[in-house]
Amino acid sequence: MADLKTKVMGVEFKNPVLTASGTFGFGEEYSELYDLSVLGGICSKGLTLNKRDGNTGIRVWETPMGLINSIGLQNPGVDSFIKDELPRMKTYNTAIIANLGGHCEEDYFEGIYKLNDSDVDIIELNISCPNVKSGGMAFGIKASIAYNIVSKIKKICKKPLMVKLSPNAESISEMSIACEEAGADGLSLINTIQAMAIDIRKRRAVFNNTYAGLSGPCVKPIALRMVHEAVKSVKIPVCGLGGIMTAEDAVEFIMAGASLIQIGTANFVKPDIAVDIIKGLTEYMDREGIKNLDEIRGIV
Amino acid sequence: MKVVRSKIAENQAIADKIFRLSVEFEGEINPGQFFMLKTTDNAFLLPRPISVHDNCESRAVFLYRAEGSGTTKISTMKAGDELQLFGPLGNGFDLGKLNGRIAVVGGGIGAAPLLYLTKKLGNNADVYLGFKDCVYTVEEFKKFASNMLITTEDGSYGEKGYVTDYIDYGAYDVVVTCGPEIMMNKIMAECKKNNIACYVSLERRMACGIGACLGCVVMTKNGNKRACKDGPVFFSEELI
Ligand SMILES: Cc1cc2nc3c(=O)[nH]c(=O)nc-3n(C[C@H](O)[C@H](O)[C@H](O)COP(=O)(O)OP(=O)(O)OC[C@H]3O[C@@H](n4cnc5c(N)ncnc54)[C@H](O)[C@@H]3O)c2cc1C
Ligand SMILES: Cc1cc2nc3c(=O)[nH]c(=O)nc-3n(C[C@H](O)[C@H](O)[C@H](O)COP(=O)(O)O)c2cc1C
Ligand code: FES
Numbered sequence: 023m024a025d026l027k028t029k030v031m032g033v034e035f036k037n038p039v040l041t042a043s044g045t046f047g048f049g050e051e052y053s054e055l056y057d058l059s060v061l062g063g064i065c066s067k068g069l070t071l072n073k074r075d076g077n078t079g080i081r082v083w084e085t086p087m088g089l090i091n092s093i094g095l096q097n098p099g100v101d102s103f104i105k106d107e108l109p110r111m112k113t114y115n116t117a118i119i120a121n122l123g124g125h126c127e128e129d130y131f132e133g134i135y136k137l138n139d140s141d142v143d144i145i146e147l148n149i150s151c152p153n154v155k156s157g158g159m160a161f162g163i164k165a166s167i168a169y170n171i172v173s174k175i176k177k178i179c180k181k182p183l184m185v186k187l188s189p190n191a192e193s194i195s196e197m198s199i200a201c202e203e204a205g206a207d208g209l210s211l212i213n214t215i216q217a218m219a220i221d222i223r224k225r226r227a228v229f230n231n232t233y234a235g236l237s238g239p240c241v242k243p244i245a246l247r248m249v250h251e252a253v254k255s256v257k258i259p260v261c262g263l264g265g266i267m268t269a270e271d272a273v274e275f276i277m278a279g280a281s282l283i284q285i286g287t288a289n290f291v292k293p294d295i296a297v298d299i300i301k302g303l304t305e306y307m308d309r310e311g312i313k314n315l316d317e318i319r320g321i322v
Numbered sequence: 323m324k325v326v327r328s329k330i331a332e333n334q335a336i337a338d339k340i341f342r343l344s345v346e347f348e349g350e351i352n353p354g355q356f357f358m359l360k361t362t363d364n365a366f367l368l369p370r371p372i373s374v375h376d377n378c379e380s381r382a383v384f385l386y387r388a389e390g391s392g393t394t395k396i397s398t399m400k401a402g403d404e405l406q407l408f409g410p411l412g413n414g415f416d417l418g419k420l421n422g423r424i425a426v427v428g429g430g431i432g433a434a435p436l437l438y439l440t441k442k443l444g445n446n447a448d449v450y451l452g453f454k455d456c457v458y459t460v461e462e463f464k465k466f467a468s469n470m471l472i473t474t475e476d477g478s479y480g481e482k483g484y485v486t487d488y489i490d491y492g493a494y495d496v497v498v499t500c501g502p503e504i505m506m507n508k509i510m511a512e513c514k515k516n517n518i519a520c521y522v523s524l525e526r527r528m529a530c531g532i533g534a535c536l537g538c539v540v541m542t543k544n545g546n547k548r549a550c551k552d553g554p555v556f557f558s559e560e561l562i
Binding site: 050052082087088091 | 325
């Protein structure tokens with residue numbers, strides 16, 4: 023049978039299938055549905071140093087084969103994550119990735135110090151959230167600004183650091199190179215694409231913040247191109263995501279060069295879809311006589 | 323809670339754009355809980371939250387309005403076709419807290435989750451249903467209500483006007499309601515004035531339906547709550 027095991031950023035993964043930040047909470051709800059130990063890993067809901075209540079008004083809006091969200095990083099804060107969520111997450115027997123966002127450099131630094139001493143396997147640095155007014159995505163647009171913050175964080179970070187890129191970056195390859203040069207151990211992309219919806223009956227923007235983040239199958243071709251571009255630009259491993267709904271989608275990302283993949287919006291469409299995708303990957307490999315994903319990674 | 327593909331036993335129009343859907347489902351369901359429903363093709367992305375209208379003989383019964391693209395697509399499904407459903411979800415009504423003299427008040431399609439509740443309350447509740455013009459599901463409610471009052475805005479059936487104007491709030495210990503927000507707000511205000519307990523079933527746009535995405539939050543006096551997991555039923559005093 024095909025071997026899905028993979029070692030990335032010094033961490034052993036049972037398989038390359040992770041669940042994406044913000045679409046899986048801290049795993050608790052999904053653990054009532056299936057055994058989470060089948061997963062390669064879980065990316066936590068986006069954390070900030072202090073608790074956040076998130077945005078007001080409508081937070082999710084469906085579009086043709088897409089979802090626009092404006093959650094606004096509602097989360098309990100890093101301390102509460104480490105104390106109340108992480109011990110339970112560790113019992114799921116899978117890799118735990120803490121997704122960390124911030125408003126300003128100090129927020130990121132404080133968050134990193136706290137996570138350094140925790141049990142998380144990897145820190146995924148979110149410099150790309152479009153749903154908070156100040157900070158957040160600003161770090162993820164210009165390569166020079168990203169270089170600056172990532173290199174400072176890298177100096178204090180004791181965990182493998184995966185930087186999550188924004189599709190709204192000026193240039194994905196420049197951004198990827200800047201993060202690699204700043205010392206990032208890996209990249210993940212893409213976060214949501216800045217988007218908008220209008221309620222024509224009320225004659226106003228749907229979201230209180232006007233713009234919000236688009237995800238789901240409609241973004242997949244864009245995400246795939248960006249992952250391909252990032253992989254060509256750097257040597258560090260790349261985790262690909264954006265609209266993955268099936269095992270075939272996952273294979274596309276791997277052929278584009280992704281070492282890991284994440285499932286986001288698809289978790290909402292069928293809450294145990296990660297199980298289907300892992301099973302589908304194994305079946306695909308067996309059918310094609312592929313022993314290890316290294317055989318096809320980046321062949322395109 | 324589980325994800326299943328289930329066969330449709332019946333999916334029939336019972337009024338203009340209103341459908342009764344029944345699917346095979348084995349398992350316990352609380353009144354007020356809901357399921358996420360989706361056709362098995364990719365006609366639309368997210369499953370649609372629909373309350374349990376009734377539950378009998380290994381079937382979950384739903385009452386829904388063909389509102390937009392998703393529910394209209396579901397309305398074209400036939401007996402024997404398969405649907406993806408997962409549930410039951412949400413807290414549902416806490417029957418232990420519904421004591422004394424009870425009024426159940428539904429507005430339009432908001433009546434949907436109240437039939438199974440009224441059934442569970444065993445001929446103990448007075449039922450008030452308000453409709454715009456066409457009425458539905460009244461005969462089903464009659465079987466379980468101790469008293470019934472129906473209103474239509476145009477007076478074509480029952481009393482004329484808004485159902486909220488026909489309730490003698492002082493006569494009840496607890497009111498349970500589901501319907502348009504404006505109607506529920508009115509009822510909550512009256513209950514507060516009369517010092518009566520009030521439970522409301524809320525609707526929010528949902529993505530995951532199980533508490534993970536934080537898309538459906540409701541502001542409460544005790545912080546953000548998720549309509550899908552901590553609700554959809556809330557004690558009105560808790561709401562801001
Ligand atoms: C807990 C709960 C129970 C419900 N029970 C019933 C019921 O028993 N019968 C019934 O007819 N309706 C019920 N609704 C409302 C029903 O979910 C919406 O009418 C339906 O989702 C609209 O989908 P659509 O594809 O037809 O409309 P569209 O406008 O095409 O839908 C677009 C998107 O908006 C979402 N959406 C639109 N309106 C609502 C809404 N009112 N609530 C939540 N999401 C919405 C859809 O899910 C979808 O993601 C319930 C809603 C909730 C939250
Ligand atoms: C409701 C929702 C909340 C999200 N929250 C976060 C978050 O807190 N941090 C983060 O880095 N990405 C967040 N994302 C982005 C996803 O992790 C992912 O990058 C994006 O949705 C693209 O993948 P998909 O198309 O498979 O969903 C969120 C996405 C959604 C839909
Ligand atoms: S719909 Fe996702 S948390 Fe309620």
